[in-house]
Amino acid sequence: MSVTRRYREAWEEFWSEASAEPGAVFWDAEPVLTVGPHLALFEPYLADPALPLVDLGCGNGTQTRYLADRFPHVLGVDLSAAALDHARRADPAGQAAYRQLDAAAKEETQALHAELGDTNVYLRGVLHQCEPDDRQSLADGIATLVGERGRACLVELSGAAKPVLAGLAGGPDGPPPKLAPVFRHGIAPAEVSDEAVPEYLRSAGLTVLASGRLPLTTTEYRPDGTRIELPSTWLVAGRTA
Numbered sequence: 001m002s003v004t005r006r007y008r009e010a011w012e013e014f015w016s017e018a019s020a021e022p023g024a025v026f027w028d029a030e031p032v033l034t035v036g037p038h039l040a041l042f043e044p045y046l047a048d049p050a051l052p053l054v055d056l057g058c059g060n061g062t063q064t065r066y067l068a069d070r071f072p073h074v075l076g077v078d079l080s081a082a083a084l085d086h087a088r089r090a091d092p093a094g095q096a097a098y099r100q101l102d103a104a105a106k107e108e109t110q111a112l113h114a115e116l117g118d119t120n121v122y123l124r125g126v127l128h129q130c131e132p133d134d135r136q137s138l139a140d141g142i143a144t145l146v147g148e149r150g151r152a153c154l155v156e157l158s159g160a161a162k163p164v165l166a167g168l169a170g171g172p173d174g175p176p177p178k179l180a181p182v183f184r185h186g187i188a189p190a191e192v193s194d195e196a197v198p199e200y201l202r203s204a205g206l207t208v209l210a211s212g213r214l215p216l217t218t219t220e221y222r223p224d225g226t227r228i229e230l231p232s233t234w235l236v237a238g239r240t241a
């Protein structure tokens with residue numbers, strides 16, 4: 001099942017309007033504060049770190065480039081062509097490769113798996129905002145890419161992030177400037193409960209090997225100057241223990 005046209009267009013418009021300035025996008029925090037600490041948690045569970053690494057829903061590729069510094073073969077995939085334009089422009093040396101892909105579309109993940117074989121998959125902030133009917137298809141797509149030997153490494157906003165986001169959006173001045181486009185484009189964040197994420201993975205045939213909580217650093221600040229962090233969960237899953 002492919003994502004809906006509305007959802008695809010929402011992301012395309014979001015990324016078409018997004019600035020290429022580092023830190024201009026709400027979730028686009030420096031990798032040393034985001035993928036870096038997460039990698040330290042994930043790496044002990046990678047059965048084969050030499051497998052190709054897919055950054056699924058790579059957006060403008062900030063985290064992808066960090067991964068490409070550390071893994072031999074990194075591919076950033078995203079639904080949005082405009083996101084991939086950002087990612088390619090920010091990576092003129094071509095450290096990583098980039099490709100358009102709808103991870104909820106079975107034939108697309110099957111074709112990528114046929115090409116690359118089993119992969120390790122990194123996914124940050126994709127499941128929590130995709131449409132309810134697409135969540136299981138997306139988890140199934142992750143399982144297809146992971147195959148027998150790969151690992152799925154996920155970071156998703158917790159359900160507890162929703163009231164925090166609502167509080168930020170409902171303040172007297174409306175949402176902070178970097179959060180406003182997310183709501184304007186109808187991209188609904190923090191819609192998946194913490195219990196649902198492992199369930200989707202299990203239904204896709206994966207076993208959750210480890211999980212925990214870690215705040216997700218954003219690029220936005222509160223009026224008092226403190227950086228906004230959102231509750232998030234991380235999980236590693238694979239076909240075999």
Ligand SMILES: C[S@@+](CC[C@H](N)C(=O)[O-])C[C@H]1O[C@@H](n2cnc3c(N)ncnc32)[C@H](O)[C@@H]1O
Nearest residue numbers: 011057058059078079080101102103104124125
């Ligand atoms: C919140 S952004 C996170 C971007 C990046 N992972 C990061 O941490 O900076 C979610 C990204 O997932 C992409 N995305 C959403 N649904 C997708 C799907 N079904 N297949 C591939 N990418 C998808 C969106 O286009 C968007 O770039």
